[in-house]
Amino acid sequence: MRGMKLVFDTCIEYMDYVKARKSRAKEITEELEKMGEIKIELKNERLWEESIKTEYDAKLQKIATKWAKAMELLMARGFDLEEIAGEALDICDPYDGLTGYAESYLVSLLSQCWQYGDNLRLWYNKNHGGYVGKGIANPAKMIIG
Numbered sequence: 001m002r003g004m005k006l007v008f009d010t011c012i013e014y015m016d017y018v019k020a021r022k023s024r025a026k027e028i029t030e031e032l033e034k035m036g037e038i039k040i041e042l043k044n045e046r047l048w049e050e051s052i053k054t055e056y057d058a059k060l061q062k063i064a065t066k067w068a069k070a071m072e073l074l075m076a077r078g079f080d081l082e083e084i085a086g087e088a089l090d091i092c093d094p095y096d097g098l099t100g101y102a103e104s105y106l107v108s109l110l111s112q113c114w115q116y117g118d119n120l121r122l123w124y125n126k127n128h129g130g131y132v133g134k135g136i137a138n139p140a141k142m143i144i145g
Helices: 010-033 043-052 053-075 081-092 100-113 117-126
Strands: none
Touching: 010 043, 010 053, 010 081, 053 081, 053 100, 081 117, 100 117
16 A cells, blocks of 8 residues: 555454455445545635646546545544555555656645645655655655665
8 A cells, every 4th residue: 555564463464454445445435436526625725726727637636636535534434644645545546547746746736725735745755755845755756776
């Protein structure tokens, strides 16, 4: 799962985790599908609307909306954003079809516009090399050595 390091002592623990994750993903996906047009808690609606300049931007905003709503649903069930951000993105992008650029664009957009965006930015940066500055960690950064 993206952004999360997991350790299991036994295969049974791992299988239980996978089973629970698949079950939760199915529930969240079904809830998202039932919602039709999804609305999320925005802190900057003007910037959100202005972010759509191309068809590609519109597609990414749709994924960002679905990701944010999945996180909102899981947080409403008592999970912390840091626990479920990677899993929620897996739900929205199950085939790992997002490039590093697209993923960082989603985080940047949500960090500026979504109510919980700053927490998402901190989670993302922590899981991409531990970057602690302002802005978004560069997922294309390579360490050679």
